Structures are given as C-alpha cells and as structure tokens.
C-alpha cells in the first residue's frame with residue numbers, strides 16, 4: 230500500500246492538521262517499538278501501546294488518503310504472492326571465508342595472512358579489528374530511501390535475491406522509518422533470526438493446537454521470511470541484527486566499521502551489543518573464548534564469531550578474492566546439530582527397572598564429539614517426535630548436555646517404515662512391564678529377579694560415591710551376574726580368587742587388586758552405605774541428610790514416615806520409598822548379610838561433630854517425645870557429637886523432656902539445668 234501523502238486531496242488547514250496528528254502518532258508508536266524491540270526497554274504498558282495503535286488505525290480508516298508506507302499499521306501483510314520478485318543487488322552480497330579450525334589457529338592464521346598482505350613487519354603495531362557474533366539466521370538487505378524502508382531482499386546468489394519486503398515489514402524490530410538525519414539512500418545488511426524464547430513459545434502454542442512445529446530457530450526464521458503468505462509470516466516472531474552496509478548515497482561514510490555500527494544504532498536499527506574493538510590475534514581469541522562460554526546462555530543461536538578489519542580504508546586496500554572479502558573471516562564453533570540415521574531403538578533397563586528407549590545412531594560428529602547414542606527418554610517422547618528405526622534425524626549436542634534427537638525428518642523416511650512400539654515385556658528378563666497411567670516412565674516389574682536391574686544395582690553399589698570398589702565395572706558385573714557368581718551386593722564379599730581367575734580378561738594381579746578393593750570397602754560411612762542400597766529417590770545428598778539426622782542405621786530403620794519427614798531434604802515421596810524399601814524382607818536380608826560380611830561404618834563424620842553446637846555437651850532424656858523414641862534421640866545427639874547420660878547432675882548441660890517427665894525434670898529445674906522439648910532439641914542440632 231503506497232499512497233502518496235497528498236494524492237487526491239488538496240492541502241487545506243484541516244487536512245494539514247490531520248496529517249500532523251497522524252505523523253505525531255506514527256512517530257510516537259515507532260519510538261515505543263524501538264524502545265521495546267531494539268533497546269529491550271519498554272517505556273509504556275502494553276495497554277497504553279494498544280490504545281495508541283487503535284487510535285492510529287481509526288484515524289487512518291477515516292482518512293485513508295493520509296496513510297503512508299512507514300505507518301506502523303502497514304506492518305501486517307497484504308495478499309499472498311504468487312512468487313517473489315527478483316531484486317538485483319547493486320553492491321553484491323558476499324559471503325565470508327570460514328575458518329574451519331576449532332582451535333586458536335583460526336584467529337592466528339587470519340591475522341598472520343593480513344599482516345603479510347599489508348606488508349607489516351613484526352615490529353609494526355597490531356591490526357585493529359571489530360569482533361562480533363555470527364548470527365545463525367537468514368541474510369537480508371534493507372533499502373531505506375530518504376529514511377523510509379522501501380525494500381527488503383534475500384541474498385539469493387549474491388547478485389540477485391528475492392523481494393521479501395512484505396514479510397520483513399512485519400518484524401517489529403526493523404524500523405519502517407529511520408531516526409534522525411537519514412541519508413538519501415542507505416542499504417543495510419544483517420541477519421533475520423528467531424530468538425530461542427520466541428521459538429519455544431511458538432512451538433508450544435503450535436503443539437497445543439496440534440499443529441506442525443518448527444525444527445529449529447534458523448529454519449523458523451528462513452521459512453518465515455520466504456513465506457508467500459504474509460499473514461503466516463506475520464504470526465512468526467522474528468528479530469533482526471544489522472552487521473554491515475550495502476549501497477549508500479548522500480552519507481559521509483565513517484572511518485571505521487565500529488563507527489558505522491554506532492551510526493546504524495543511532496538510526497534506530499538493532500545492533501547486537503556483543504561486539505568489541507580489539508587488536509591482533511590475541512584480542513580476537515579472547516573474544517572467541519569469551520563468547521564460547523556465553524554461547525549457550527545467549528537468547529539466540531550463533532554458529533561462531535566474525536572478525537573484521539575496523540578501518541574502512543584498510544578494508545578497501547585489502548579488497549576481495551572472488552566472492553569473499555580479505556578483511557573478514559568467520560571463526561566457527563563446532564556445529565551443535567547434525568543429521569544422521571537411527572539404526573536401532575534399544576530399551577535400557579535401569580537400576581529401579583525404569584525402561585529408557587535409546588536410539589543407536591550412525592556415528593556422527595557433532596558439538597565436538599562423535600555421537601553414537603541419544604536418549605529418547607520415554608514412549609511419549611518417541612510418539613511426540615515420531616522417531617522410527619531407519620529415520621533420518623537431527624541430533625543436537627549443545628555444550629556438555631547429553632545428545633538428544635531434536636526431530637526426525639519424515640520426508641526422508643523409507644516407505645512402509647513401521648512406528649516404534651514399546652515392548653510389553655522386559656527385553657531382559659521377560660517380566661511384565663508396568664506403566665502407571667499418570668507416569669511417563671514404564672518399568673520392568675521383575676525387581677532383582679531381572680538381571681539388568683541386578684547388574685545396575687551392583688554397579689551402583691560399587692560406584693565411587695557408594696562403596697567405591699575400584700575395578701568392579703561394567704564388564705565384570707556383566708560376567709559375575711551372567712555366570713551366577715553374584716546375585717546381591719552381599720555376594721561380592723564372598724568372591725574368591727579362584728572364582729575371579731575363571732573370568733575373561735582377569736589377570737592374577739587384577740584379581741588380587743579387586744579382592745583388596747572389596748576388602749577395603751567394608752570400612753565405609755553410614756551415608757555411603759545408605760546411598761549404596763539404591764533406594765529409589767534416595768540420592769547422595771538425601772543419604773547424607775539421613776545419616777546425619779539418624780546417626781545410626783538402626784535409628785533410620787526404626788523411623789516411620791512421619792519421623793522421616795523431619796529430615797531436611799525428605800518429602801513424602803522419599804519417605805514412602807524408604808518405608809517401602811525397608812519393609813521388603815528381601816532387602817533386610819541383604820542388609821543383614823552385608824553386615825555379617827563385615828561391612829561397617831563408624832559414627833557419622835567427625836567433621837560434623839566438631840562443628841556441631843552440641844559437641845561434647847551432656848544430655849539426659851526423659852518422658853515420651855512426640856516424634857521419636859528416646860533411642861532415636863540418643864542416636865541423633867551422639868551423631869552430632871553429644872553425650873547421653875542416664876542421670877541428672879551438675880555436669881548435665883541439657884535435659885530433653887517429653888510428656889510425663891517425672892522426677893528428672895524436677896531435679897533439672899532445681900539444679901538450673903536447661904530444659905528442652907523435642908523441637909528445641911532439633912533446632913539446637915540444626916544450628
């Protein structure tokens with residue numbers, strides 16, 4: 230819609246007044262758009278913005294002859310296009326050379342190359358650079374004539390792109406009119422992208438509506454810009470960063486790239502704040518490192534950083550090789566996503582019977598490592614992503630996060646590929662699989678009958694944070710269980726060197742080392758022992774909290790759910806797991822066997838005792854405590870380094886009195902001994 234401001238109507242004082250009112254409204258809204266989308270500092274509430282917008286719409290509806298192309302109401306697109314018109318770039322849109330090295334040499338070789346090109350000696354000063362981000366979206370050229378956005382085009386082959394003006398106008402961070410003293414002609418270049426939060430929000434909404442989701446932010450951005458129906462494009466939340474210039478006229482060029490970016494920001498264009506002016510290869514490398522650490526916390530995707538010579542005169546001197554400038558280079562990070570195929574979907578059985586489908590992948594290099602497996606979490610996840618054996622999938626490994634399958638590409642799926650079906654019976658022991666309706670996780674019901682669960686339980690028992698039996702790893706546990714040498718953790722302590730000698734890859738020396746490690750593991754701590762039992766929902770931290778609270782294993786065993794609640798870090802689920810575990814005769818039997826085999830621990834950590842407020846203090850217990858037995862209270866006090874005595878004397882520090890406390894209470898009061906109730910005792914212990 231490009232209606233000249235005063236086409237049919239003659240200018241009268243009345244029409245002038247309306248035109249003035251419209252111009253004021255438009256620029257006010259544009260200022261708020263800039264504050265919100267470019268500066269990220271909204272100045273007015275949304276409702277107030279909406280009111281201004283509606284006022285402008287109403288005024289324009291009444292006076293369509295005054296509508297101008299830079300009006301914010303013109304952002305929402307018009308009719309679908311049959312195709313995009315070609316646009317010739319007067320200044321070609323070039324690409325930049327990419328340094329594929331993931332190592333420091335990327336920046337070093339660039340700097341060295343330029344110094345040679347410029348004939349610089351070692352004693353000459355370092356070259357000044359701008360280092361900025363390499364945004365992962367779609368390159369766009371924006372053309373402003375007399376400050377008004379008149380055209381937006383894709384890069385295409387570099388000399389001819391496509392006219393995507395309608396779609397680009399819907400991006401609120403792109404000003405339809407430049408601020409300040411705009412040049413006669415200004416073309417700027419930058420990247421259209423979709424922010425991660427916008428991508429998530431968009432996909433969540435699509436999912437809720439049962440519609441197709443976007444694969445990743447870059448596809449989201451590129452697909453939206455090249456959408457022939459501008460109404461669809463307008464619904465996709467896109468953003469923009471400017472990083473350079475195209476054709477210009479009537480504008481005195483600044484001397485440096487940094488000054489160009491500052492000037493573009495002053496025109497109201499969005500320039501990314503993560504940019505520095507720096508010197509030499511070391512400066513570039515610092516930026517590369519700094520951004521690498523920041524990468525995953527940025528609200529948008531990048532695939533590297535870009536280094537540019539700052540001086541425009543030097544840029545000109547360096548010039549181009551074929552289609553790439555000599556003065557710029559992209560230094561990429563390892564790709565975080567790659568395509569590969571699913572060779573199989575296996576079901577892993579965990580320590581507690583949880584079944585986890587795992588995709589076995591055609592090995593692929595992604596995020597700096599070779600990935601061969603990716604967890605599929607559970608059945609719902611497989612359904613949602615519709616992953617099947619034989620599928621081509623996008624694998625993502627960002628930072629040190631475990632690799633995951635982002636999406637499968639059904640368009641590349643071989644014909645007649647069946648859906649994946651979860652087994653109804655455990656693939657290891659054949660027991661039925663249980664899946665409570667309100668849980669995502671399916672479990673093997675075989676318990677310790679299931680060799681897979683048994684193996685996992687044994688590995689857990691021997692792991693570093695549990696009883697720490699060095700040398701008792703995967704391969705060995707596998708053999709020990711398969712050959713029926715070990716069924717429960719207690720069996721580990723009955724192993725003989727003769728039995729070990731019969732195993733694969735078990736030299737005499739390693740058998741000896743293993744037996745020594747097993748013997749050594751007998752001396753442990755209560756926290757490690759509790760953790761080693763592999764009670765569902767009881768991790769290392771909870772085990773420590775339990776050990777600290779109860780002090781003895783007997784006190785823990787005796788605790789009911791209500792008492793367990795009192796332990797910091799223990800909620801109803803953990804409490805129920807503990808009670809359930811200790812009510813299984815089989816578990817108690819294994820515990821008894823372990824103790825009979827000599828597994829033991831001293832009272833809880835000496836460190837806690839030293840720090841404790843009650844270390845060395847003498848307590849006397851009397852009466853019935855509301856939540857614990859006197860035995861449990863004694864264990865607790867002792868675990869914190871206190872002493873418990875049977876009778877009151879002047880040496881007694883505290884009397885802990887419950888209901889129906891008798892003569893001891895009287896005596897304590899007579900002697901001036903401090904009297905605590907159970908909750909005061911707990912407070913003291915925790916202080």
Ligand code: IVH
Pocket residue numbers: 323324325326361362363364365367368369419420472473535554557
């Ligand atoms: S400058 C003449 N700067 O990377 C130099 N490009 O091959 C032209 N890109 O698709 C490019 N971030 O869209 C430049 N800060 C940045 C960039 C950047 C992303 C994209 C660009 C193009 C590719 C360069």
